[in-house]
Amino acid sequence: MASSQVVDLEASKKDEFASMEGNVLQKHVSFFDQNKDGIVYPWETFKGFRKIGCGLALSSVAAVFINMGLSSKTRPGKFPSLLFPIDIQNIHKGKHGSDTDVYDPEGRFVPKKFEEIFSKHAIANKSALTSDELMAMVKGNREPKNYSGWLASYVEWKILYVLCKDKDGLLHRDTIKAVYDGSLFEQMAKDKAASDKK
Numbered sequence: 001m002a003s004s005q006v007v008d009l010e011a012s013k014k015d016e017f018a019s020m021e022g023n024v025l026q027k028h029v030s031f032f033d034q035n036k037d038g039i040v041y042p043w044e045t046f047k048g049f050r051k052i053g054c055g056l057a058l059s060s061v062a063a064v065f066i067n068m069g070l071s072s073k074t075r076p077g078k079f080p081s082l083l084f085p086i087d088i089q090n091i092h093k094g095k096h097g098s099d100t101d102v103y104d105p106e107g108r109f110v111p112k113k114f115e116e117i118f119s120k121h122a123i124a125n126k127s128a129l130t131s132d133e134l135m136a137m138v139k140g141n142r143e144p145k146n147y148s149g150w151l152a153s154y155v156e157w158k159i160l161y162v163l164c165k166d167k168d169g170l171l172h173r174d175t176i177k178a179v180y181d182g183s184l185f186e187q188m189a190k191d192k193a194a195s196d197k198k
Helices: 002-020 024-030 042-051 056-074 088-094 111-121 131-140 147-164 173-181 183-197
Strands: none
Touching: 024 088, 024 173, 042 056, 042 183, 056 088, 056 147, 111 131, 111 173, 131 147, 147 173, 147 183, 173 183
């Protein structure tokens, strides 16, 4: 009996991550590609942040820092552009250190690393993170002297927490999974559009 439960659990985990094959990091970023040309410009990043409910200031700062930080990394061998485009095809080259490693160096989803977020850090609720647990995870992932990675990781997770925590201050597993597979941004944009119509 216990053996069949283990097999069922393994099968359900495989089903849960079946849609996350291939380069999910590209799927994560493609939401911001407003015209679907494979390139994300700062004004597209800005519009994407506005669509998910971020204010003018955060959207502006995010557009500048994200595009400036990723443009040259995703366009190797090309002359720098003052338009700071991000090439989605090469987004895996912009992966920063001091992160969860849920994306591998090629931008593929690593289920084991995703599970570690919860097995190592979710204490109060096994399928969600509190603010303190989230910050402990961010701190625990720090690589020595990788200050830009520390900052990037902190900002990414803090914004996600502020935008997506529930009324009890929990950031749920499904939400975190959705940010990794790229579906969260689409859902947030739909929810914001619906609330704007009211």
